[in-house]
Amino acid sequence: MKETIYTIPVNDAYDSDCECPLCLLRKKAEDNEIEYYLGPSLMEPDTRIITNKTGFCPDHMAKLNKKVTNRLGLALVIHTHLLDYDKDITDDLTDAAPAKAGLIKGRSNDYKNTLRSLADRIDARTATCPVCEKMNKTIDRYNEVIMHMFSHDDAFKQKFIKAGHCLPHTASLLRTAAAKLSQNDAADFVNALSESNKAQFSELEKDVEWFTLKFDYRNKDKPWGNSKNAIQRAMRFLSTDTGEFNEG
Numbered sequence: 670m671k672e673t674i675y676t677i678p679v680n681d682a683y684d685s686d687c688e689c690p691l692c693l694l695r696k697k698a699e700d701n702e703i704e705y706y707l708g709p710s711l712m713e714p715d716t717r718i719i720t721n722k723t724g725f726c727p728d729h730m731a732k733l734n735k736k737v738t739n740r741l742g743l744a745l746v747i748h749t750h751l752l753d754y755d756k757d758i759t760d761d762l763t764d765a766a767p768a769k770a771g772l773i774k775g776r777s778n779d780y781k782n783t784l785r786s787l788a789d790r791i792d793a794r795t796a797t798c799p800v801c802e803k804m805n806k807t808i809d810r811y812n813e814v815i816m817h818m819f820s821h822d823d824a825f826k827q828k829f830i831k832a833g834h835c836l837p838h839t840a841s842l843l844r845t846a847a848a849k850l851s852q853n854d855a856a857d858f859v860n861a862l863s864e865s866n867k868a869q870f871s872e873l874e875k876d877v878e879w880f881t882l883k884f885d886y887r888n889k890d891k892p893w894g895n896s897k898n899a900i901q902r903a904m905r906f907l908s909t910d911t912g913e914f915n916e917g
């Protein structure tokens with residue numbers, strides 16, 4: 670396969686000792702995009718036209734703020750985004766206030782629709798994010814490459830069988846398998862996925878339960894085993910590893 674730009678990172682992720690290779694690939698794609706938006710791209714008019722409109726989602730606002738490398742660049746982007754947002758909604762917000770009851774001539778429910786549609790517009794703007802958009806596109810591509818490698822590269826297939834995947838990435842793999850794999854390949858693929866999922870569930874259930882039992886004074890002096898970070902591992906499995914579940 671010539672697309673080594675995707676196959677090499679996929680192989681690296683499945684070679685590394687991690688809880689979910691797709692979480693690792695997602696994190697790398699996210700870091701790349703954040704670096705990109707804090708780098709010289711900030712001063713490129715094409716990028717600014719986009720970020721003036723979109724800003725960033727709450728999660729990526731927080732991550733951009735943590736990267737203190739380019740404070741001026743971040744301030745410039747936030748400033749022009751504020752101007753764009755202000756121009757878009759402030760007048761509509763002023764106009765959305767209904768007339769007081771008794772003075773109104775139109776149907777009394779009209780103002781409710783106005784309030785709801787303005788709220789929808791604000792929510793849509795909050796959720797729109799070029800980092801998410803590009804990262805999701807990259808992850809979609811990785812999912813397709815994983816499908817291709819699973820059915821054409823036996824060495825990779827063996828790595829896949831041994832790997833674990835968090836539940837959100839299990840869902841993305843299932844969706845891509847439905848779109849890309851033949852029925853026979855899908856049979857092998859889903860069997861491998863379900864075996865590792867079963868093992869992850871039972872290990873995490875056991876470890877989190879032992880974590881809770883350690884609070885019983887009778888177990889106080891018994892060894893922790895693998896349970897010390899069981900809550901974080903379980904949360905990463907349930908929700909993807911966003912880098913927020915530090916164990917320190």
Ligand SMILES: [Zn+2]
Nearest residue numbers: 689692835838
């Ligand atoms: Zn994952």
Ligand SMILES: [Zn+2]
Nearest residue numbers: 726729798801
């Ligand atoms: Zn985002």
